[in-house]
Amino acid sequence: MSLYELSDEQRDIRDLTRRFADEEIAPHAAQWDRDHRFPLSLFSQLGELGLMGVCVPLEHGGVGADFLSYMLVLEELSRADAGVGVTVAVHISAGTLPVLSHGTAEQIERIVPSLAQGHELAAFALTEADSGSDAAAMRARYDAATQTVTGSKQWITNGSYARHVNVFAREDDRVSGFITRTFKAVREERKMGLHSSSTADLVFEASPVERLGPPGGGMRIALSTLDGGRIGIAAQAVGIAQAALEVATSYAKERTAFGRPIGGFQAISHKLADMQTEIEAARALVWRAARLKDAGRPHTIEGAQAKLFASRVARHWTGEAIQVLGGYGYTEDFPAERYYRDAKITEIYEGTSEIQRLVIARGLLGDIAG
Numbered sequence: 059m060s061l062y063e064l065s066d067e068q069r070d071i072r073d074l075t076r077r078f079a080d081e082e083i084a085p086h087a088a089q090w091d092r093d094h095r096f097p098l099s100l101f102s103q104l105g106e107l108g109l110m111g112v113c114v115p116l117e118h119g120g121v122g123a124d125f126l127s128y129m130l131v132l133e134e135l136s137r138a139d140a141g142v143g144v145t146v147a148v149h150i151s152a153g154t155l156p157v158l159s160h161g162t163a164e165q166i167e168r169i170v171p172s173l174a175q176g177h178e179l180a181a182f183a184l185t186e187a188d189s190g191s192d193a194a195a196m197r198a199r200y201d202a203a204t205q206t207v208t209g210s211k212q213w214i215t216n217g218s219y220a221r222h223v224n225v226f227a228r229e230d231d232r233v234s235g236f237i238t239r240t241f242k243a244v245r246e247e248r249k250m251g252l253h254s255s256s257t258a259d260l261v262f263e264a265s266p267v268e269r270l271g272p273p274g275g276g277m278r279i280a281l282s283t284l285d286g287g288r289i290g291i292a293a294q295a296v297g298i299a300q301a302a303l304e305v306a307t308s309y310a311k312e313r314t315a316f317g318r319p320i321g322g323f324q325a326i327s328h329k330l331a332d333m334q335t336e337i338e339a340a341r342a343l344v345w346r347a348a349r350l351k352d353a354g355r356p357h358t359i360e361g362a363q364a365k366l367f368a369s370r371v372a373r374h375w376t377g378e379a380i381q382v383l384g385g386y387g388y389t390e391d392f393p394a395e396r397y398y399r400d401a402k403i404t405e406i407y408e409g410t411s412e413i414q415r416l417v418i419a420r421g422l423l424g425d426i427a428g
């Protein structure tokens with residue numbers, strides 16, 4: 059199968075998601091953005107469609123599709139509403155898949171089906187106020203005597219709505235992974251974009267936890283989670299950029315200036331041509347990384363390349379989409395300004411662009427890369 063062909067199943071999943079997103083998400087996205095509203099009931103609907111566990115095996119309550127199908131879902135959801143896209147991305151990539159990969163058989167059986175069916179939301183709590191890119195500098199602590207974690211985590215996606223949290227904490231001089239349902243969401247962040255998603259600070263006060271993976275294995279779990287998760291953020295970026303291309307293209311056909319549609323000016327038509335070309339290139343990088351992951355092959359560098367490139371494409375071209383719309387692009391009458399605000403975060407979370415470059419450079423140069 060060529061890089062660009064999708065199987066019938068992949069195409070069906072993409073088309074199902076696109077239809078649902080066009081009918082049930084896109085018409086509300088502007089209002090959710092304005093109201094900073096988390097569309098909680100939507101995730102039960104997505105669960106009924108199988109989209110909250112699309113790449114989770116059938117025997118654990120999912121649809122059993124491949125990782126590329128899941129990337130198609132994230133692109134289509136993000137094309138309608140990037141806040142919905144990140145909610146699902148974190149729920150699956152960072153909430154559910156680490157339990158599948160690192161949990162015991164008993165944990166998988168107990169925890170995964172309800173997540174895969176969208177009955178509960180999941181979160182991933184790594185970042186703290188003083189440790190982001192340098193996650194290993196975290197302060198949250200595990201107390202072995204009481205089997206509890208104490209500490210604070212910052213900017214946790216789904217934080218105010220999740221029931222299941224994968225949390226990372228210091229154990230002696232190492233970091234270990236844990237699972238808990240006991241935590242407090244204390245502050246919902248006010249953000250530049252992604253207003254329909256929840257980003258909260260979580261407090262763990264002697265919270266009872268169970269282990270996820272072996273003692274001291276936390277950074278390995280976190281880093282392998284981010285290896286896959288960042289392909290999902292790249293897919294989110296492609297979805298946002300695609301939405302911006304669509305709004306800019308239809309505007310260029312309808313808006314007239316100097317007696318002709320503005321799409322008739324080469325400055326505009328070539329901008330759209332470049333935009334479409336770079337979005338296709340970003341999509342190809344996402345599909346390549348996803349296919350490597352599906353084949354069980356290394357995908358750390360390819361995932362970093364996909365995220366680095368797709369996030370830059372999204373940030374740059376959502377800005378240019380505003381330019382195509384002129385003054386209207388800067389107003390809330392059109393979605394271009396929302397796409398621009400939503401796109402920026404794709405260069406920051408699940409590893410900043412600087413960290414993606416570091417990952418790629420280490421592949422080229424080894425440890426001398428700084």
Ligand SMILES: Cc1cc2nc3c(=O)[nH]c(=O)nc-3n(C[C@H](O)[C@H](O)[C@H](O)COP(=O)(O)OP(=O)(O)OC[C@H]3O[C@@H](n4cnc5c(N)ncnc54)[C@H](O)[C@@H]3O)c2cc1C
Nearest residue numbers: 182183184185189190191213214215257407408409410412
């Ligand atoms: C909306 C949102 C949702 C998020 N969701 C989650 C979540 O669900 N779970 C979670 O755990 N975290 C989450 N985060 C945190 C996010 O992953 C971090 O913000 C990100 O990893 C960057 O960390 P930092 O913000 O502390 O920046 P810092 O690490 O302080 O970086 C600041 C600047 O320094 C640069 N820098 C740092 N180190 C290096 C280096 N070695 N080389 C070159 N440049 C460097 C960075 O690239 C950046 O430009 C979220 C953040 C936001 C804003």
